[in-house]
Amino acid sequence: MAKEHTSELLQCLTPFKPEVVDLAMWLRDFAWDLCPEANELIYDNYNAVAVGWSPTDKVGHIACSMAVGRTNQRVHFGFYWGSELSDPDRILLGQGKQYRYIVVKDKASFPAAYITRLVNEAYVNSLAKVKDPIQLRQGMTILKSVSEKKRGSK
Secondary structure, eight states: OGGGOOHHHHHHTTTSOHHHHHHHHHHHHHHHHHOTTSEEEEEEOSSEEEEEEESSSOGGGOOEEEEEETTTOOEEEEETTGGGSOOTTOOOBOOSSSOEEEEEOOSTTOOHHHHHHHHHHHHHHHHHHOOOGGGOOOSOEEEEEEOSSOTTOO
């Protein structure tokens, strides 16, 4: 099962403070618990490490995600198609046509029940975007990209 497969993500998170890694791994468990049939897509990019949970191996099908910024080490939990979610309490940030997120400062202040409802809605929405059932995959961890140059690296 991919939830137990942590080595690639932990390798990507080595430049970050231990408390940031702990929070990111906690959010990872949170997402896996809600989306056990999804796939974990890892992007070790120039400016952030981002992880998304998708019913396929495609970025366009990501239901929810977690990202850690390289320069500010800020942690976000977000939704690739967040603009399509109900968000009745209007806690999601973002002004673009698509992505919405929250800044996660710590475990205690994370609105788990509210985000759980949004993740469930986002996963159903994500599945609806899959046009060809042959694209569906289950429980894989996929390292999608690793940028050679990283912001803040020498």
